[in-house]
Amino acid sequence: MRIGFFDSGIGGMTVLHQAMRYLPNEDYIFYADTLHVPYGEKTKEEVREYIFDAVDFIAEQGVKAIVIACNTATSIAVEDLRKKYDFPILGIEPAVKPAIQNCEGKQKKVLVLATNLTLKEEKFHTLVKSLDHHDIVESLPLPGLVELAEKFEFREEIVVPYLREKLGSLDLEQYGTIVLGCTHFPYFENSIKKLFPEEVDIISGSMGTAKNLRRILKARNQMNDGTGDIVYFKSGFKVEDKETLSNYKKLMVRLDELARDKVKIITPQS
Numbered sequence: 001m002r003i004g005f006f007d008s009g010i011g012g013m014t015v016l017h018q019a020m021r022y023l024p025n026e027d028y029i030f031y032a033d034t035l036h037v038p039y040g041e042k043t044k045e046e047v048r049e050y051i052f053d054a055v056d057f058i059a060e061q062g063v064k065a066i067v068i069a070c071n072t073a074t075s076i077a078v079e080d081l082r083k084k085y086d087f088p089i090l091g092i093e094p095a096v097k098p099a100i101q102n103c104e105g106k107q108k109k110v111l112v113l114a115t116n117l118t119l120k121e122e123k124f125h126t127l128v129k130s131l132d133h134h135d136i137v138e139s140l141p142l143p144g145l146v147e148l149a150e151k152f153e154f155r156e157e158i159v160v161p162y163l164r165e166k167l168g169s170l171d172l173e174q175y176g177t178i179v180l181g182c183t184h185f186p187y188f189e190n191s192i193k194k195l196f197p198e199e200v201d202i203i204s205g206s207m208g209t210a211k212n213l214r215r216i217l218k219a220r221n222q223m224n225d226g227t228g229d230i231v232y233f234k235s236g237f238k239v240e241d242k243e244t245l246s247n248y249k250k251l252m253v254r255l256d257e258l259a260r261d262k263v264k265i266i267t268p269q270s
């Protein structure tokens with residue numbers, strides 16, 4: 001059986017890419033709810049409905065686990081989804097814990113970049129409250145990056161000015177760790193890196209989620225002998241047109257390149 005990956009758009013592919021490094025012999029379904037992206041700018045109630053529709057659809061295809069490869073959707077629905085289905089449902093959340101650990105003893109702060117909805121949600125505030133004993137965690141919504149990613153617009157000359165405008169009022173020297181708390185953001189890692197001091201670390205929760213997925217499948221004796229095949233769906237329809245499939249392939253190549261460029265990889269602890 002396949003493993004389902006779900007996001008509002010192409011962001012979830014950053015998590016799928018990571019999972020495929022740990023589980024190359026699995027086969028996958030990737031579902032992007034492109035009809036309703038961006039989730040981060042909608043109400044919680046609206047987004048909840050979209051999530052349940054999408055996950056119902058993926059479950060109907062027959063999967064052994066589903067990864068909610070979206071921080072926004074995880075914060076809104078992961079607990080209720082787990083009550084509904086009898087297979088494992090994994091989520092992703094901003095990697096606040098390793099980010100704080102990484103700043104310990106450095107007199108540096110943590111900056112969490114995510115969607116508006118993730119940062120507004122109770123789940124995020126509870127997480128920060130339980131870990132941030134020295135008041136070093138700050139956050140900033142960057143909805144424009146979701147929009148750019150969905151247009152496959154990654155050029156630095158477009159992305160960097162947007163980031164400069166958003167980050168302009170902050171003293172960027174004070175940060176030791178940047179948390180990519182939205183799965184669309186890793187595509188922009190190089191542009192983000194450009195704005196911060198050289199020694200800043202950029203982390204996301206995707207490695208933690210990928211490792212967790214492998215651990216769960218192993219424990220359930222459900223590891224596969226597949227080929228890493230991916231079937232793509234967009235809001236209930238199978239993606240078959242060549243242009244979209246070729247764009248998806250290019251995204252995977254981009255993620256391969258970014259992974260190669262990475263100087264330092266930090267593993268989230270939880």
Ligand code: DGL
Nearest residue numbers: 011038039040071072183
């Ligand atoms: N990729 C999603 C996340 O990780 C949300 C992007 C959006 O639809 O606003 O939060």
